[in-house]
Amino acid sequence: MTMIGLEIHCQLTNLNSKLFCSCKANYRGCEINENICPVCMGLPGSLPRLNQEAVKKATMIAMALNCSTPQRIAFFRKNYFYPDSPKNFQITQLNIYGDTSVGGAGSITVGDKKIRITRIQLEEDPGRLIYEGSSSKNLITLVDYNRAGTPLVEIVTEPDFETPKELRIFLNILSDILANLAVTDPTLEGAMKADANVSIEGGNKVEIKNIGSFHDLEKAVHYEITRQSSLQSRRREIIQETRHWDEKRKITVSARSKEEDLDYRYFLEGDIPWVRIESDIQTELQTKMPESISSKKERYTKYGITSQVADVLSSDKYYSDLFERSHTESNAKEIANIITTDLMGLADTKERRLASKLGAGHLRDLADSVLSGAISRNSAKDALYDMVKTGRELGDVIVSLNLGNILDKPKLTEIILQVLSEESQAVEQAKSNPETVHYLVGKVMKKTGGKADPQLTLEILEAKLA
């Protein structure tokens, strides 16, 4: 049996300041080493001050993942010497004095399987190393500390995964949950990262670090399972070690064996007192929790929206927010279909979403016009494309692109009579076999460029053939 566990690092990208100082949490776009201060640089005499909002957001993550939330949490120093760590230690959490991390045991359901969460801890992100130079001989390493001290939540799972595919499904669900909580933007570069530990039956545990994306995580774990199985079939030992993912060669390479593993000399961070999270604060956070994805999905299916469409709609915060603001009892199903069949192709990336000029009002007008027969589903697609691009009102779009349905009965009758005179054979057929009338409806549609209202066309045709 294969056992895979994960450690997921998730930046709290929606906070204003770093975990222990007032530097900006959003370091992206800053000049190199601009977003720093004595606290996050660890200068002598500086003192950290805990960002309370970060503790609240991390607690909400714990709640969303069904984890226990201890009322007393503590911070520890993890000592290590590395250029990206200006203080030579990282402030993090640990459970050596009982459950003192921000989240205790919990679980997420993936398909029909429960993935157990071991704990959730709040810690600071290190700085960033930049390698410059054309060859390994004149390579220089530069350090940018803008990221040092950014609030990071680490989610540790039990080794409950058995296949790389399960990892992918789990990480997609987790990203959706975090986006729904509005604590992080998973689409930002570096906002979410994961390390994996992999072991096969009878073998030692191997940790894979340095994986840049979730896509690569799946590949790295797949590679590692194959490597370990191959060793085992040749009766060779699987060494307990840390391996790095080599992005270029698509293989894992040995980083260090367990014997030379670092001793981090953890001890309680004396500059930050134990933090009490009173039950009234926990209750307040509970009431602030947004509606869960599963509850949204259940609510959507009550409008007659299929389970599959409701699933897609509820798990994406951008689309579900748009749906919430635009739908009414009567047009909910139509709006859900417009979003999932047409809009998702037009606003599939963050850039396109930001550039989109489509508002809730546009969607509501569009769905109502389709339902009233004023515009066909095909034309609705063209109108949607225009509104996403220009933000014009639907009425203007219909007039300028000539998309409106022919709802005028005398005008439509005139066209139908023309078709009937051209299709004498089909007319005879339709008289003896009413099923074949749809051939004539198709001819009318063709002649009107798809603008005839199908229901009205059928009514007139049936009256003429009777």
Ligand SMILES: [Zn+2]
């Ligand atoms: Zn700072």
